[in-house]
Amino acid sequence: MPTIPAVITEIRRELKKYDKREFKIDAQQFHKEKVKRRYVLKVGICRKVSAQFFRKVNVHNKEGILSLCEILCTSGRDCEKLIGFDWTYRIRDRFEKKDYERFKKWLGDYVENWGACDHFSCSILGEFLLLYPEFIRESEKWAKGKKRWFKRAAAVSLIPSLNEGLKLSEAFRIADIMLLDDDDMVQKGYGWMLKVAADKYRKEVFEFVMQRKDRMPRTALRYAIEKMPSELKRKAMVK
Numbered sequence: 001m002p003t004i005p006a007v008i009t010e011i012r013r014e015l016k017k018y019d020k021r022e023f024k025i026d027a028q029q030f031h032k033e034k035v036k037r038r039y040v041l042k043v044g045i046c047r048k049v050s051a052q053f054f055r056k057v058n059v060h061n062k063e064g065i066l067s068l069c070e071i072l073c074t075s076g077r078d079c080e081k082l083i084g085f086d087w088t089y090r091i092r093d094r095f096e097k098k099d100y101e102r103f104k105k106w107l108g109d110y111v112e113n114w115g116a117c118d119h120f121s122c123s124i125l126g127e128f129l130l131l132y133p134e135f136i137r138e139s140e141k142w143a144k145g146k147k148r149w150f151k152r153a154a155a156v157s158l159i160p161s162l163n164e165g166l167k168l169s170e171a172f173r174i175a176d177i178m179l180l181d182d183d184d185m186v187q188k189g190y191g192w193m194l195k196v197a198a199d200k201y202r203k204e205v206f207e208f209v210m211q212r213k214d215r216m217p218r219t220a221l222r223y224a225i226e227k228m229p230s231e232l233k234r235k236a237m238v239k
Helices: 006-016 043-057 062-073 078-090 099-110 114-131 133-143 148-156 159-163 168-177 184-198 202-212 218-225 230-237
Strands: 024-026 039-041
Touching (some): 006 043, 006 078, 039 043, 043 078, 062 078, 062 099, 078 114, 099 114, 099 133, 099 148, 114 148, 133 148, 133 168, 148 168, 148 184, 159 168, 159 184, 168 184, 184 202, 184 218, 202 218, 218 230
Antiparallel strands (some): 024 039
């Protein structure tokens, strides 16, 4: 059996202090499907522990930190996975093009619900695409595929770029690819992406929605126009 690094043992010892009902939430309330672990530690506690121990691991090189992140992500414990994702995000200034294959594998291996998908996609993948936007073309391939969380990630990972006022045309292409997808997790994903795009490009997003509103699933449409003025919402929702 491989030796567990001392810092991982310390983290688990620290997390055990919070193994009480008062520090946990019922994860089932956020998911329609049955969850594997119903009661999980609150995100705030996980982030606190993550910050506390990152100071210890930040002395390692990038590969050393990512190796620790992989140990955390493979443990099967939600809070440890969150810490692994958080540490990876904290070294985003060291991301390289070669990391794409690693992150793609993580998405397939470690993401099993919408919360993990959004956390991973908005932080790690989103920052990677800000640095290396040429990989958005690869995301478009995910949008055409059959894997639920890859499809949602294709949309959600564009949110950091859209917050910077970038990649509107790419967002529209991905939304068009998944426009008629019957999975509500995918619909909500690209609908959320369009909602964020509308913060800086309301006119363009409204026109995009109006041209497709007779075909676009109502779930995606509602997400896309959620923050628009009431008058525009009414026009978009008219069948």
